[in-house]
Amino acid sequence: MAPATETAAGTETATTAITNIGSLVTNDPSLGEGPLGLMRDAALVLEGERVAWVGPTAKTPPTDAVHDAQGRAAVPGFVDSHSHLVFAGDRTQEFNARMSGRSYTAGGIRTTVAATRAASDSELESNLTRYLAEALRQGTTTFETKSGYGLTTADESRALRIAAAHTDEVTFLGAHIVSPDYAEDPAAYVELVTGEMLDACAPHARWIDVFCEKGAFDGDQARAILTAGRAKGLHPRIHANQLSYGPGVQLAVELDAASADHCTHLTDADVDALSQGNTVATLLPGAEFSTRAQWPDARRLLDAGATVALSTDCNPGSSFTSSVPFCIALAVRDMGMTPDEALWSATAGGAAALRRTDVGHLGLGARADLALLDAPSHVHLAYRPGVPLVGEVWRRGLRQP
Numbered sequence: 001m002a003p004a005t006e007t008a009a010g011t012e013t014a015t016t017a018i019t020n021i022g023s024l025v026t027n028d029p030s031l032g033e034g035p036l037g038l039m040r041d042a043a044l045v046l047e048g049e050r051v052a053w054v055g056p057t058a059k060t061p062p063t064d065a066v067h068d069a070q071g072r073a074a075v076p077g078f079v080d081s082h083s084h085l086v087f088a089g090d091r092t093q094e095f096n097a098r099m100s101g102r103s104y105t106a107g108g109i110r111t112t113v114a115a116t117r118a119a120s121d122s123e124l125e126s127n128l129t130r131y132l133a134e135a136l137r138q139g140t141t142t143f144e145t146k147s148g149y150g151l152t153t154a155d156e157s158r159a160l161r162i163a164a165a166h167t168d169e170v171t172f173l174g175a176h177i178v179s180p181d182y183a184e185d186p187a188a189y190v191e192l193v194t195g196e197m198l199d200a201c202a203p204h205a206r207w208i209d210v211f212c213e214k215g216a217f218d219g220d221q222a223r224a225i226l227t228a229g230r231a232k233g234l235h236p237r238i239h240a241n242q243l244s245y246g247p248g249v250q251l252a253v254e255l256d257a258a259s260a261d262h263c264t265h266l267t268d269a270d271v272d273a274l275s276q277g278n279t280v281a282t283l284l285p286g287a288e289f290s291t292r293a294q295w296p297d298a299r300r301l302l303d304a305g306a307t308v309a310l311s312t313d314c315n316p317g318s319s320f321t322s323s324v325p326f327c328i329a330l331a332v333r334d335m336g337m338t339p340d341e342a343l344w345s346a347t348a349g350g351a352a353a354l355r356r357t358d359v360g361h362l363g364l365g366a367r368a369d370l371a372l373l374d375a376p377s378h379v380h381l382a383y384r385p386g387v388p389l390v391g392e393v394w395r396r397g398l399r400q401p
Contacts, residue, residue: 013048015063016397018370022071023377026054027348028363036340036378037363044074046368049396054364067399075343075378077141077369077395078324079350079360081169082261082282084315085128085145086159089115091317098291108317109149109177116149116159125162131314132166135322136400139371139390142350142359144311146209148173152181153197160204169354171207172198172234175225177216190221194228207258208234212248219247226255235355241265242287253277259309259353262287264296274306280353282309283345285330286319298345299336309349310342329385339379368397 021044026037031054033039043060045053053061060066094108116124128145135143145167147159156174163170174193182189198208208229212222216239226236236255240248242262249270252260260274261282274281283296301308310327313319321327324346331342351360358367372392373380380389393400 014065015052016046016065016067017043017060017063018046018067018069018074018372018394019043019057019060020071021057021069021074021372023073024054024362025073025075025343025347025378026363027076027344027361031363034340035344037361042074044362044368044370046394046397049368051362051364051366051368054362069372071376072391073373073375073377073380074362074370075139075373076347076360076362076366077371077393078139078346079309079348079354079356080135080140080143080311080314080324081259081309081350081353082284082311082313083143083145083322084148084173084313085131086124086147086163087112087116087149087316088119088123088127089316090320094317095290095320110180112149112316113151113180117152117155121158121162124159125165128162128166131322135312135314135324136393136395137390138323138325138388139393140322140324141369141371141393141395142169142354142356143167144169144171144207144354146171146173146176147201147205148176148209151176151179153192153200156197157200157204160201164204168206170205171209171237172201172205172229173209173211174198174201175210175217175222177211186221190217190224193225198228198232202229202232202234205234207237209237209239211239212246212251213239213243214246215243219251222248222251223255226251226257230255237261237353241270243293249273252279258355261311261313262296263301264288264294266297266300271300271304271306274301275304280307280309280349282311282350282353283331283335284311284313284319285327285335286321287313288334289330290319290321295334297336298331298341302337302341307349307352308341308345309353310345311350311353325381325389326385329382332382333385339382342382343378368394370394
């Protein structure tokens with residue numbers, strides 16, 4: 001490989017070799033052992049934003065720059081496919097009360113709605129970028145985020161506009177709960193979400209989501225909202241079966257939603273549907289941890305052949321964590337996942353939940369997103385919970401400050 005290559009525009013693209021990787025997770029079985037494509041004493045060559053070569057350190061081709069991983073483990077950058085980061089305020093008092101015995105319901109969202117409506121654009125963006133930087137330091141290189149804390153046409157569209165300046169994976173969640181302004185007329189709110197609000201929000205989003213749950217939106221309302229969004233070019237995803245059994249998972253599979261998120265309360269028919277369809281089951285253990293709720297049964301889904309993703313659900317009410325490594329540890333400890341399965345779900349699984357093939361792995365042509373761990377193996381992410389093991393993050397081929 002030449003130290004630099006010519007692009008179509010005639011400019012050179014620099015190459016960087018990351019060598020002496022003690023244990024490299026590629027998530028490409030053609031490159032190494034097992035589903036993780038695990039390689040020992042490995043190297044990567046990054047060419048611009050992409051992975052251009054993968055192989056043994058001893059065979060690394062010449063490059064413009066060399067970075068010595070010093071025997072550390074390397075994993076693909078985490079893909080957090082479910083977060084709620086455009087908000088203001090926090091819900092410390094609610095959390096404190098819940099830890100003192102009060103159960104979680106969806107109603108607390110209204111507190112964040114009031115604070116978010118009162119915040120300026122600059123305050124919302126500052127909050128967003130702060131949590132994105134926090135997540136990046138912990139190895140998250142791709143993230144999805146939603147609206148859902150404005151619940152007016154103006155507030156939902158500004159939330160999406162702010163989010164779209166920082167990620168391509170933006171989700172319109174006007175159907176988070178029924179707006180307090182329409183508490184006495186939920187049907188009128190559904191009409192707003194599927195009409196004027198959708199028209200204003202669709203240009204800023206890729207996805208449409210709905211909280212299909214008691215206290216939020218029922219199956220018929222969720223179907224109407226997702227169908228309207230699909231007609232506007234937005235692809236469905238859905239908050240499904242978090243607090244109780246319900247129609248969300250079946251609806252997700254029927255509408256070919258990219259993901260059904262939470263999946264805590266599942267019937268055998270729900271599990272069968274997920275195993276036979278293209279919808280990813282996205283599990284969000286931070287929510288169960290923060291609400292002392294029943295854990296999702298990842299083992300049941302995996303054994304049935306469903307595709308599983310792990311994400312943070314970072315939000316101020318029910319899962320105020322931006323740490324994917326923390327969620328990996330929870331999934332291994334309390335949801336029946338192996339360390340290998342949890343890491344795959346937090347990388348390749350998250351990419352599947354966003355229907356992305358360029359992230360979540362470190363095969364040839366992948367986006368050059370990775371984390372170097374201050375550990376000899378990715379298993380330490382679960383083995384050493386709470387320890388800041390992410391020592392370096394590379395995103396789009398550049399080491400992050």
